[in-house]
Amino acid sequence: MEDKKTEEGWEPKIMAFVCNWCTYAGADLAGTSRMHYSPNVRIVKLPCTGRIDPLFVIKAFENGADGVLVSGCHPGDCHYTSGNYHARRRWIVFKSLMDFVGIHPGRLHFSWVSASEAIKWVDLIDRITEEIKKLGPFMEYRGLKK
């Protein structure tokens, strides 16, 4: 809480790893529909959620992200048939691992957002931005730089 006082006006950096076919298109739809959402999110587009290596998430935290979102097509909708199913298995394990080493569950989010769900995307980003704002800057990880 003290961090918030000292860092007046601090805005979290959130990395979003999204798939090209659903979530990226969903975010694009939110843009073309001129919806407003928190500008804290930086999107990295990848071909498929199956392409998202756990190392990307670790790398994002290493480079100063306060939160990470991983998002892709709903189950059954994958452009490559099964990429998101494989990704889901990986996340089940990876999320437990991150929890186990003490990365707050509020800093790592997973979601399914389809190409038509611009509203869901907007809600999601606003909600996780709020949540990560409450958690404050990820000083533990940034502290490792010293």
Add this chain to the structure above:
Amino acid sequence: MEKELRERARELLESGEVGVVIGYGWNRRKRRTTPVFIRKPEEAERLVFNPLCVNNLSVYLTRKYPDIQKLGRAAIVAKGCDIKNIVVLMAEGQLKRDDVYIIGVRCNGVVYRQELWQGELRPEIMPVKCHNCDVREPHVADTVVGEPVLFTPPEEPVGMVFDKIREIDAMSPEERWQFWMDHFSRCIKCYACRQVCSLCYCERCITEKNMPQWIETSAHPRGNLAWNLIRAMHLAGRCTFCGECERACPVNIPLNIINQKLVLVVKDAFEHRSGYDPDTHPPLIVYDTEDKEDFIK
């Protein structure tokens, strides 16, 4: 038992069925055991088996050791826990069943570290895997040596590792972070955990990929965390909890805790136990449309 073992090894080498027998032998001072590679029938006398035989020799079957592969078909002296790793290698297409002759040994448990040995095997000096061992009778083997072992593993796994996992699960995220940082900050990036692991057989490890440099090579807390997380992640659903990484670690990072945690997660989520069936795919290369997704928004 050792007589039986040597007899078997001699027969195999004499008949030319195998080119090398990978087993355990005494070191020069007869205080510790060390891996030996027997290629001549008369050398079979060097083979021993006792509770000091802690090494998991299955690592010598992997492509990390092309020189050993050149010696011809291998026979390997393996405890039940070592056989689990061989089974995973088979499940992952690294070995065919016929490529290796498994001399299974019935094992009463080994010591956690060889230097703890006082001439008597007591439960206090045994690793956690031995307390919960359900493969004292080797489950996949061409021949089995030794007297049958009377031991039933406890229904609920017991041991320090499991207690510690419960303790960490009960901690707050900050405490967990502190706990692991205290341990990981000691890491010197020697990669002994990788070298000793028979399931870390990639020809080019992620740590050696430097375009971009995925994992920092210096022994620095940030890169140490990345390395230890990724090592655990790459072994998820494959690790058989043989404990070699922790034994090899020169700075005593409790890798068993993190490995066993993922073993439990995988067992819980996918009902998979690695190392029992060479025909089942490792859980992270397959999927089920019904996998749980309560954490996905």
